[in-house]
Amino acid sequence: MNRVRFAPSPTGFLHIGGLRTALYNELFIRKEGGVFVLRIEDTDRTRLVPGGIENIVRTLAWSGIHPDEGPYLDANGEIKERGGHGPYIQSNRFDLYAEHAKILLEKGGAYRCFCTPERLESMKTAQMAERRPIMYDKRCRSLSAAEVAKELEAGTPGVIRLKMPDGTTEFSDVIRGRVSFENTLIDDQVLLKSDGFPTYHLANVVDDHLMEISHVIRGEDWLPSTPKHLVLYALFGWQAPIYAHLPLLLNPDRSKLSKRQNDVAVEEYAEQGYLPEAIVNFVALLGWNPTADRELYSRQELIDAFTLEKINRAGAVFNREKLDWMNREYIRMTADERLVELAAPFFANAKIDGSPEMFRKAIALEKQRVTTLKEFPEATAYLFVDTVETEAGKIPWKKSTPGVAKERLAALAEFLAGQSDTLFADMKAIEKAVLGLIVERGWTNAETLWPLRYALTGREASPSPFEVAWALGKDASLRRIEAAITQLS
């Protein structure tokens, strides 16, 4: 039975790199079949952020990722859990870790360490000064049982460290092949902190085993500590999972993707008007590519094509331009009705109100032009006001005169006033009628259409006058044309 997990820390938001890790876990398990577990790793009490768990769960759901087991939000927004391997929040599994640390102590695979932070610190600075490897000097390894008992009795704060054995640790990573490490160069990692909480390494191994995780798909930054985890599995006598270490997402300067140089919270992309499908598609193709002759994949196509073996080894720069392009593509592919729903919060935010019909028309006018949902309100604001401001000097086409502009607008007003409302309900019909008039009168498009469009929108850049007239309707269109004529008088 395949079982995978995504195990974020609730430090406030879901990181875009975390999203990709979650996504690859999801794609893998949906392709191969099995169970996707969400586990919250909140063992660092100093970094807890209120609402962090809710945020992760909500953002994953926004992205279309729905774990089979783990925390979820019920109808009231309360955190609940589902699945038979809970609890799924590590702070609720507190006792488990101490128990397992105790087992390690008994097996001789770990030892108590009473070194003070000060000693550790001075040791570190000395090692740095001498340019020696920076690691714990294993001093407490040689404490006798009596000495340990004495410290314990005195209530000296201490930790439990892993007794890293000699030798080498070699393992096979699905993405990287064989990797090996010299054990003696690896630190005696703290497993249980002086506050009684476990570190990542202990909690992670204990939970992955107890939750019967078969494949660990995680970021490459965990590669160097994998030997520690393998040693723990061996000490407990457990079977280790299959590992797949994902390449990192990078800043433009090729350092690890960071807040400093990029938006890293998935939430921020949502707020900026990116569609979840676009984000998912984009992030899926960062470090993995099924064919290379195509860029746009539906969720199901991603699942069907997914294999861990095809994941790249090198890190991938997060390229905002390509994301923008992809979002544009997705906006254009998305049905108008859904866009209306998606864009609604952005209109509300911009304090733009209007009829459902007008929102639908606004979307229809701009869906070919905008990059993000957030651009809809600004791009279509002129549709939602009673009158638009125009500058008299901008009404004529640049190579024409105010006189011509005024004459054309007057003729246009008269012509359009004579047209039916049904004509105004059909964008193509408006276009055909106006173009027909231009030919009939022997006018040029430029001298006629520029003033018309500018009068209707008050903007130098906008959709065509036919589209705008359709969106505005007959009465509003005529009012705007008359206003421009007046301004030219």
Added chain:
RNA sequence: GGUCCCAUCGUCUAACGGUUAGGACGACUCCCUUUCACGGAGUAAAUAGGGGUUCGAUUCCCCUUGGGACUACCA
């Protein structure tokens, strides 16, 4: 510093050891055009360097160089 990982256009990437090294984003040119977009047609742009192995290396091996990650009682 130490350990580990990585290396094809600016970016994301494709290429059973045999291709004019392909695609996409971006850039640029032209066409279309009332504006902004769209669209159409093109152009420039890469196998880091050096050694091997081989009839033949982008591809396999080694070295160099470069980049990154890790090096916490953070994950």
